[in-house]
Amino acid sequence: MLRRIAARATVVGIIVAAFIMGSLAMLSWLQNRPDKLGLSDGKLHPCQNPANCVCSEFSGDAASAEPIPFTGSVSAAMARLVEIVRAMPGAKVVSQTENYLHAEFSSRVFGFTDDVEFRIDEAGSAIHFRSASRIGLADLGVNRNRMQQIRKEFQDQS
Numbered sequence: 001m002l003r004r005i006a007a008r009a010t011v012v013g014i015i016v017a018a019f020i021m022g023s024l025a026m027l028s029w030l031q032n033r034p035d036k037l038g039l040s041d042g043k044l045h046p047c048q049n050p051a052n053c054v055c056s057e058f059s060g061d062a063a064s065a066e067p068i069p070f071t072g073s074v075s076a077a078m079a080r081l082v083e084i085v086r087a088m089p090g091a092k093v094v095s096q097t098e099n100y101l102h103a104e105f106s107s108r109v110f111g112f113t114d115d116v117e118f119r120i121d122e123a124g125s126a127i128h129f130r131s132a133s134r135i136g137l138a139d140l141g142v143n144r145n146r147m148q149q150i151r152k153e154f155q156d157q158s
Helices: 002-029 074-086 142-157
Strands: 053-055 091-096 100-106 113-121 126-133
Touching: 053 142, 074 091, 074 100, 074 113, 074 142, 113 142, 126 142
Parallel strands: none
Antiparallel strands: 053 126, 091 100, 100 113, 113 126
16 A cells, blocks of 8 residues: 555656656747847846846946956957866857857756856956846855856956
């Protein structure tokens, strides 16, 4: 009797786990690139949801962070930034101009996509950034941690 109950519980557990995994995988396939990417009036867009986004362009809220300082030319800073981003797991450079970079980062398990943007401010000798999850209410600090890693690698190479 106990074996039957244990067997049923195991089967139910497997079914529930498969349903959850399938649902999460389905969500990752339904992600679309957001409309508010790129620059607006020469700046990155603010975060819509501070729980799954971090941005250095605007201060005073939970999503704010300090920009990455740089010395030297804009082209050298961009080259270093592109090199760092391309070397990171799940990263794909989507677009690049002289002072703007957009990359997508896909998570390893479910393929959730985060959009990461950089704007090089030559006058301020700073690299502003915005890193945001496409779906979900919270990212468990993934975007902020990613930007801290990029900052560290950029400063280590300086």
